[in-house]
Amino acid sequence: MKTFHETITDPEVVRVRGLSKTYGNRVAVDGLDLDVSAGEVLGLIGANGAGKTTTVECIQGLRRPDAGTVRVLGLDPVRDADRVRRLVGSQLQSSALPDRLRVSEAIELFSTRSARDADGLVERFGLEDKLRSSFGSMSGGEQQRVFLVLALLNRPRLVILDELTQGLDPAARREVWSSVAQLRDAGTTVLLVTHELDEAEVLCDRIVAVRSGRVLDAGTPAELVARHAGVATTRFGIRDGDTDGLVRALRSVSGVHDVGLDPGGQVAVRGDRSSIAHVGAWLVSRGAIPADLRVDVPDLEAALLTLLDGREEPAPTASDLTGALR
Ligand SMILES: Nc1ncnc2c1ncn2[C@@H]1O[C@H](COP(=O)(O)OP(=O)(O)OP(=O)(O)O)[C@@H](O)[C@H]1O
Numbered sequence: 228m229k230t231f232h233e234t235i236t237d238p239e240v241v242r243v244r245g246l247s248k249t250y251g252n253r254v255a256v257d258g259l260d261l262d263v264s265a266g267e268v269l270g271l272i273g274a275n276g277a278g279k280t281t282t283v284e285c286i287q288g289l290r291r292p293d294a295g296t297v298r299v300l301g302l303d304p305v306r307d308a309d310r311v312r313r314l315v316g317s318q319l320q321s322s323a324l325p326d327r328l329r330v331s332e333a334i335e336l337f338s339t340r341s342a343r344d345a346d347g348l349v350e351r352f353g354l355e356d357k358l359r360s361s362f363g364s365m366s367g368g369e370q371q372r373v374f375l376v377l378a379l380l381n382r383p384r385l386v387i388l389d390e391l392t393q394g395l396d397p398a399a400r401r402e403v404w405s406s407v408a409q410l411r412d413a414g415t416t417v418l419l420v421t422h423e424l425d426e427a428e429v430l431c432d433r434i435v436a437v438r439s440g441r442v443l444d445a446g447t448p449a450e451l452v453a454r455h456a457g458v459a460t461t462r463f464g465i466r467d468g469d470t471d472g473l474v475r476a477l478r479s480v481s482g483v484h485d486v487g488l489d490p491g492g493q494v495a496v497r498g499d500r501s502s503i504a505h506v507g508a509w510l511v512s513r514g515a516i517p518a519d520l521r522v523d524v525p526d527l528e529a530a531l532l533t534l535l536d537g538r539e540e541p542a543p544t545a546s547d548l549t550g551a552l553r
């Protein structure tokens with residue numbers, strides 16, 4: 228757990244401005260800005276090839292940016308590589324350990340702290356029985372838990388997890404999710420790379436969506452839902468009576484955008500999320516409580532799909548704006 232003093236002196240654990248990285252003629256990251264605040268789980272989300280891994284590799288000092296600045300707890304990860312390495316724990320997308328290495332040996336190799344720290348982590352991730360197992364003999368989920376232990380061994384100020392649950396079965400995914408939730412609850416700052424939308428929904432306090440190495444949008448799940456998830460739909464059947472009148476009257480209920488009849492004869496009311504409560508209250512006030520009332524609420528998954536599927540353009544970068552002014 229961070230002390231109060233640490234929290235106020237380092238509100239920003241990661242600060243990235245205008246990061247660009249090109250491999251040959253392939254632009255991987257193109258003027259990206261990113262902040263990770265102390266104690267939050269920030270999700271970096273985007274399709275394959277969006278530039279996520281390149282970004283976190285620059286944050287860890289494993290790659291040198293072509294342009295832009297990267298600061299981790301105020302340090303430059305290229306110039307202050309040793310200090311940054313001591314402050315950051317990471318599980319990289321391409322992590323691997325030699326098959327014959329035992330878990331206990333890996334821990335010894337990576338640990339710069341007391342054995343008691345390691346024992347606590349081994350217990351927390353349920354690996355007590357696996358200490359003598361060789362890495363190659365373990366299942367994917369067990370290996371991921373070993374990577375988590377290694378990432379946390381030296382009490383890092385920042386933990387970077389790049390596609391932590393890739394290839395895991397649903398039960399193992401949930402197990403790893405609960406490990407990340409424990410980290411969050413303990414106040415550890417986490418930068419989580421994923422393209423699993425449900426994972427982001429469960430774990431992230433804030434999300435940065437990227438495409439083609441640029442930020443499409445950033446915000447809390449609630450902010451992204453409000454901006455990109457579209458409308459809520461409330462549906463219900465009506466027995467008889469003045470359908471046209473009902474449809475007309477519902478159009479003036481607060482938050483409602485439009486009202487129509489589904490092919491099955493159900494009334495479909497589309498509007499802001501607030502319209503759900505207003506439509507419900509309106510129906511109750513008229514003594515009409517439909518037994519088949521159903522609500523489709525836009526969620527984060529819907530928001531991210533809209534955002535990532537290509538209909539929305541990335542925000543212009545500083546270099547675009549400079550170019551436009553020339
Ligand atoms: N070492 C490299 N050499 C050449 N091109 C690379 C290299 N690493 C990444 N790239 C390219 O840079 C782009 C961004 O790759 P990156 O690995 O950062 O994406 P990503 O968002 O992590 O994707 P994924 O979800 O598939 O892991 C891709 O087009 C990729 O092909």
Ligand SMILES: [Mg+2]
Pocket residue numbers: 279280281320389
């Ligand atoms: Mg990647």
